[in-house]
Amino acid sequence: MKNFIPRPWILIPKIFGVNLHCEIKGIEIELNKIKDEYLNILKNENFKDHSGGAFLGGGWGAIGLKTYGGDPYIDYVDDKSKIAPTRLLGQCKYINDLLNRIPGEKDRVRFMEVKPSTKVFWHYDNNETIDDLDYNKNARLHLPVITSDEVKLFLCHQDTKWTEGKLYYGDFSFPHSIINNSKINRIHLIIDTKINDDLLNLFPKEFLQGIYIRKKIKKICQRSCNLFRKLKLIDG
Ligand SMILES: [Fe+2]
DSSP states (O other): OGGGSOOHHHHHHHHTTOOOEEEOOSOOOOHHHHHHHHHHHHTTOOOEEOSOOSBSSSOEEEEEEEEETSOTTOOSOOTTSOEEEOTTGGGOHHHHHHHHHSSSOEEEEEEEEEOTTOEEEEEOOTTOOSTTOOTTSEEEEEEEEEOOTTEEEEETTEEOOOOTTOOEEEOTTSOEEEEEOSSSOEEEEEEEEEOOHHHHTTSOHHHHHTHHHHHHHHHHHHHHHHHHHHTTSSOO
C-alpha cells in the first residue's frame, strides 16, 4: 500500500522537468587503465563497509585513494585530520594523473562498491551540490568503472543510467537511492573536488541554467523524504 502513495521528491522534479545530473565532458579517460589499477588494488585489499547509515547489512563499501588522515579504510570526513593520499594512490599512476587533470583541489577519492541485491535507501547529502556556487564545497563526480543496466541509481525521478568510463556529476543534495539488481559488484570511482571556475566551465550550460529551479524545489524534496521516513512510508 505504502508504495502507491506518490513521493513528492519524485513527482515535483518530474513535473518541473528538473535535471539533477550531467556528463562532464572534455577530460580524456582511458577506462582500461582505471580498471587495471582497480584490479591490481583488489589483489591485496578489500572493501570496508561505508560509514553512511542509509542501508542495511553491508554491501556498500569503500576503498580510499584520498581520505581524511590517509587511511584507505577511513571513509568519513574527520575534521581532526587533513585530507591525504593513501598508500594505495601510489599504485594508481593513471588515476593520479587523471585527478590532476580534473579541475579543483581534491577532497576524498574512493572506489565504492555496491554488491548484488544491495539496496541503499532514499536519503540526501545536503552539501553535495554545486548549486550554492560555494567554492568551499565539493562537487561529487562519479566515474563508473564496472556497472550494468540492472544497477539503478535514482536521483529523485531520474534513473541516471551512467555508463562505464565517463565522468558524471550528480546533485546528491536531492534524495537518491541505489538498487543493485545485477549479479556483479558495481564499482564507481567517486571524486570529490572543490568547486572552481575551471570546473564549472566543464558543466553543460543548460545544467547551470537549472540552478534556479533546483534551488526552488530542493527543500520540499528533502523535507518530504524526511517525513516519509518518519512515517515509515519508506525504508531507512
Ligand atoms: Fe548519498
